[in-house]
Amino acid sequence: MILRFLDYLKRKEVEFTENKRLSELSSVRIGGEGRLVVSPKCRGELITVLEYLDSHTFDYKVVGGCSNILFPDGKTDKIIVKTSGLADFSAKGAAVTAETGVSLSALSRSLARAGLSGLEELSGIPGTVGGATVGNAGAYGREICELIEVAELYDREACRVITLSQADLDFGYRTSILKSGRFVLLSVTLKAREHSSAACLMRIGEITEARRKAQPREPSLGSTFKRPPGGYASRMIDLCGLKGRACGGAKISEKHAGFIVNACGATAKDYLSLAALAQKEVLRKFGVLLELEIDVF
């Protein structure tokens, strides 16, 4: 079945890589071999690929910048569809339409240069507009859902493209309707606000500096856990005395206890063992069960 799909990709001139080291894709630099990574160059190619995969009931996952995905250590046959080729965006006044694979940081800087405000607080979040929308990424008091007007999605059940408004996307803290796996995001339209370019760029500079001071430099997936009601996961982990605790090559960051970093050749097993230890200790000390924010592939 896979050979026929490879033939199809060749005929359609869609780029793909076989036996890819997934650690090279993920921001935490963890992961074994992926049987097949498909990289459509545009919206039309992505839809063609999705239609094929769904009609032949392949197991697949669409990914953006892989800054929130922990890949397994071993080999995986699940097909990975990478969206970074869908990287166009345009603005009509203050309405900005961005394809799913646009880098969130690059978009926020481009908009700031054009005097369009809204994404400055989110500027340091790695990854794509798509990944940020799926998980309703947020930072410094802002969530991406506040800016989204509509999203264009491929509905895997109905096998067609649909448009949903912000209200229909069912956003919550680090979640949206897209988490169900039924939809693939193609693009979003964001409502920015006209503002002084210098002020926007200055705000991005402040955010970059704040992140540089607060966050570790080693490879990571950002915060491992969601913020529990009424507290901060990082503070609870810190109060359990776990800063700097290591498991194999994974370590709880000394700079920010909410981050598990790849200090030296970590595996997914190391990462998850350390996450489980943090959950156990926080539950014991605070009676709170921390929920993973990262996506375990």
Ligand SMILES: Cc1cc2nc3c(=O)[nH]c(=O)nc-3n(C[C@H](O)[C@H](O)[C@H](O)COP(=O)(O)OP(=O)(O)OC[C@H]3O[C@@H](n4cnc5c(N)ncnc54)[C@H](O)[C@@H]3O)c2cc1C
């Ligand atoms: C140093 C660092 C700092 C971070 N800081 C923050 C922060 O401040 N705030 C925050 O919220 N997050 C933060 N993160 C986490 C991460 O960057 C965000 O969650 C980001 O939005 C993920 O985007 P991505 O493109 O990398 O998504 P990926 O990791 O590629 O994917 C994330 C999820 O979205 C799905 N997905 C991606 N694209 C699509 C699509 N087109 N259609 C359907 N599903 C899709 C994937 O299947 C996966 O389930 C940080 C990460 C790092 C490494």
